[in-house]
Amino acid sequence: MKNNLRVERAIKDITQEELARHIGVTRQAINSIELNKYVPSTILALKLSKYFNKSVNEIFILEDTD
Amino acid sequence: MKTKVLFPNCFKKVGWIIFIPSVIIGILTLLNVIQFKNFKEVTVFAIFSDPHYFQKYEWFCFIKNNISDEILCIMNIIGAILVAFSKEKHEDEYIAKVRLESLVWAIYINFGILLFCTIFVYGTFFLNIMMISMFSVLIIFIIRFNFILYKLKKSLGNEK
Numbered sequence: 001m002k003n004n005l006r007v008e009r010a011i012k013d014i015t016q017e018e019l020a021r022h023i024g025v026t027r028q029a030i031n032s033i034e035l036n037k038y039v040p041s042t043i044l045a046l047k048l049s050k051y052f053n054k055s056v057n058e059i060f061i062l063e064d065t066d
Numbered sequence: 067m068k069t070k071v072l073f074p075n076c077f078k079k080v081g082w083i084i085f086i087p088s089v090i091i092g093i094l095t096l097l098n099v100i101q102f103k104n105f106k107e108v109t110v111f112a113i114f115s116d117p118h119y120f121q122k123y124e125w126f127c128f129i130k131n132n133i134s135d136e137i138l139c140i141m142n143i144i145g146a147i148l149v150a151f152s153k154e155k156h157e158d159e160y161i162a163k164v165r166l167e168s169l170v171w172a173i174y175i176n177f178g179i180l181l182f183c184t185i186f187v188y189g190t191f192f193l194n195i196m197m198i199s200m201f202s203v204l205i206i207f208i209i210r211f212n213f214i215l216y217k218l219k220k221s222l223g224n225e226k
Contacts, residue, residue: 016222028218029160041159 002061006034008052023047073152081148088141089205095138096194102134110136139200146204150211164214172207 009019016034020027025044032038040048049056094100107130116123154161176199183195 025158026156026160027222028215029158031218031222032160038160038163044159 001039001066002036002063003033004059004061005030005048008054008059009034012052019051022051071151072157073148075153075155075157077148078152081145081150081152083145084141085145085149088138088145092138092142092201095135096198102132105132105134107131108133142201143204146201146208150204150208154215161215164218165211168207168211168214171210172203175206175210176203 009016014022016027016030020030023030023044024047029038029040029044033040045056045060048059052059091100095102109128110131110133112124112127112129112131114123114125115127115129117129179202180195180199183192187195
């Protein structure tokens with residue numbers, strides 16, 4: 001699974017730290033998602049989607065290997 | 067993420083305060099640097115007791131016992147459990163994942179070492195190894211979990 005989190009974050013111009021605080025997770029979690037090291041739970045994905053005001057499908061993209 | 071199986075964060079400090087001295091004293095006792103031979107003998111309740119290795123044993127009785135090793139064992143286990151299973155300051159699903167992975171790691175390493183020792187260590191020294199393995203699962207877990215958290219924190223310093 002790929003994600004556009006870094007891009008979305010750049011558009012909104014906020015740091016990992018600020019995003020983490022808004023969503024209520026650690027900065028480590030945001031960082032690991034951006035590095036494709038961690039697949040977030042549905043709850044976290046929905047929270048991110050709500051925060052960026054975009055559908056989950058626009059932020060997270062399935063890959064062929066999934 | 068809300069989890070009910072972990073202690074509140076404040077228990078972590080208490081855990082360290084109990085855990086560190088008990089580990090140090092435990093290691094020193096194992097190395098025979100300190101001994102508790104003169105520790106006061108206390109009457110304790112025993113569900114089962116066989117002071118002479120099964121030649122004579124008793125159920126549900128009161129016996130006299132040097133309780134230094136019992137105290138040390140209890141301190142070590144309670145301390146380690148509190149350190150290992152208290153919430154982090156910011157507990158979230160990612161930390162929970164790291165915790166789970168570290169637990170699996172600790173079990174593998176601990177029983178890997180135990181398997182190795184079962185095959186290659188013989189005699190009474192093996193009893194020492196069995197004793198250490200009572201505590202080492204938690205100790206390996208604590209080391210691995212905190213090492214990963216430390217590494218994550220450090221790698222965050224380089225990024226925005």
